[in-house]
Amino acid sequence: MASLDPRVQRAEPTLWELPDRPLEALEHWPTYEVFVQRTRGAHAQHVGSLHAPTPEMALVLAKEQYARRSQCVALWVVPTEAILWTSAEEEDLFQPATDKSYREPQGYLQSRQRIEQYRDRLKPATS
Amino acid sequence: MIEALESLVLSLADDELIMGHRLAEWIGLGPILEEDIAFASIAQDETGHAQAYYQLLTDLGLETPDRYAFHRPAERFRCAHLVELPNFDYDYGLALVRHFLYDAAEQVRLQALRAGSYDPLAGLAERLLREEKYHWMHATTWLRQLGRSTEEAHLRLRSAMQQLWPYAWMLFEPLPHEEEMVEAGWIPPSTQLRERWLELITPLLREVELEQPEPSAESLLPLQGARAGLRSPYFDALLSELTEVAASEPDAEW
Numbered sequence: 248m249a250s251l252d253p254r255v256q257r258a259e260p261t262l263w264e265l266p267d268r269p270l271e272a273l274e275h276w277p278t279y280e281v282f283v284q285r286t287r288g289a290h291a292q293h294v295g296s297l298h299a300p301t302p303e304m305a306l307v308l309a310k311e312q313y314a315r316r317s318q319c320v321a322l323w324v325v326p327t328e329a330i331l332w333t334s335a336e337e338e339d340l341f342q343p344a345t346d347k348s349y350r351e352p353q354g355y356l357q358s359r360q361r362i363e364q365y366r367d368r369l370k371p372a373t374s
Numbered sequence: 375m376i377e378a379l380e381s382l383v384l385s386l387a388d389d390e391l392i393m394g395h396r397l398a399e400w401i402g403l404g405p406i407l408e409e410d411i412a413f414a415s416i417a418q419d420e421t422g423h424a425q426a427y428y429q430l431l432t433d434l435g436l437e438t439p440d441r442y443a444f445h446r447p448a449e450r451f452r453c454a455h456l457v458e459l460p461n462f463d464y465d466y467g468l469a470l471v472r473h474f475l476y477d478a479a480e481q482v483r484l485q486a487l488r489a490g491s492y493d494p495l496a497g498l499a500e501r502l503l504r505e506e507k508y509h510w511m512h513a514t515t516w517l518r519q520l521g522r523s524t525e526e527a528h529l530r531l532r533s534a535m536q537q538l539w540p541y542a543w544m545l546f547e548p549l550p551h552e553e554e555m556v557e558a559g560w561i562p563p564s565t566q567l568r569e570r571w572l573e574l575i576t577p578l579l580r581e582v583e584l585e586q587p588e589p590s591a592e593s594l595l596p597l598q599g600a601r602a603g604l605r606s607p608y609f610d611a612l613l614s615e616l617t618e619v620a621a622s623e624p625d626a627e628w
Binding site for chain 2: 276297298299300301303304307308310311312315
């Protein structure tokens with residue numbers, strides 16, 4: 248009997264035939280964006296995307312795709328189509344024209360250090 | 375007592391080991407990447423479950439999981455013929471229907487064991503049911519999805535059902551020493567488990583128009599004896615492949 252091991256004797260792959268025309272958008276299964284919630288109450292984080300025929304199948308496939316190597320308490324899937332995003336040409340939207348480093352996390356740390364210094368100055372000197 | 379326990383645990387463990395092997399043969403051949411990963415992950419779960427079952431016997435002073443999996447003659451295996459069937463021409467409809475019928479049986483068996491009187495098995499069943507929940511979700515979602523899609527999908531599911539139905543039915547062939555197990559309260563009789571399995575799958579099969587009549591005695595006859603060690607014609611090739619590496623260096627430690 249010939250080996251049934253696919254590594255020895257590969258199954259004849261059924262090749263998907265390309266149609267005689269340009270592919271329509273979404274002719275493949277649509278994609279879904281996947282979000283995982285690591286712990287209860289945490290916000291959901293985007294972890295990637297996948298193909299699936301329906302939202303239910305997307306959840307089933309996302310579980311092994313994105314929730315098997317680290318902690319997860321809930322999964323979200325969102326049709327990629329439902330997401331509106333800014334384009335690469337619009338990147339300059341995010342570039343401030345003036346120094347706004349005080350808004351960055353490092354800026355808040357500096358404010359904190361200044362508050363602490365001020366408090367220290369207010370403390371009565373102990374001898 | 376120990377013979378009855380070994381008979382029960384090996385039937386569960388060997389089903390998992392061989393099913394895991396057949397599922398794993400799909401690695402790299404799944405219909406899409408996402409499903410390939412999910413199916414392979416299920417294969418890995420089932421193999422892990424087999425190891426956990428064998429370990430129960432090891433803890434009682436019987437053989438180690440590796441001895442059971444890789445150094446046992448074919449006639450000492452106790453799996454059902456359903457899991458031994460090859461993937462033939464790699465029709466995913468056949469793979470999904472087998473996965474559905476088998477994992478439904480797992481749901482029923484594990485829930486019964488969890489409520490049973492043998493604590494090590496009841497505790498293990500509780501643990502395994504956590505992973506089985508996903509297997510069942512995967513199987514039912516696919517069945518509903520394909521069962522309601524195109525005529526070709528339905529045709530493939532239908533022919534898979536017809537081919538596999540007697541084999542699935544025989545997952546519940548009574549086990550050797552079954553009376554003793556039932557009397558001890560470890561597990562209900564196989565016929566009762568089959569009833570529960572039918573209650574679980576019938577509404578789903580009806581929903582996608584794949585319900586099957588009771589198999590004829592004639593179709594079941596050649597499938598008898600699996601739980602007592604009678605292997606299907608496909609088993610030897612499977613076992614020699616499964617044990618190939620271990621046999622090349624029998625005393626190696628892994």
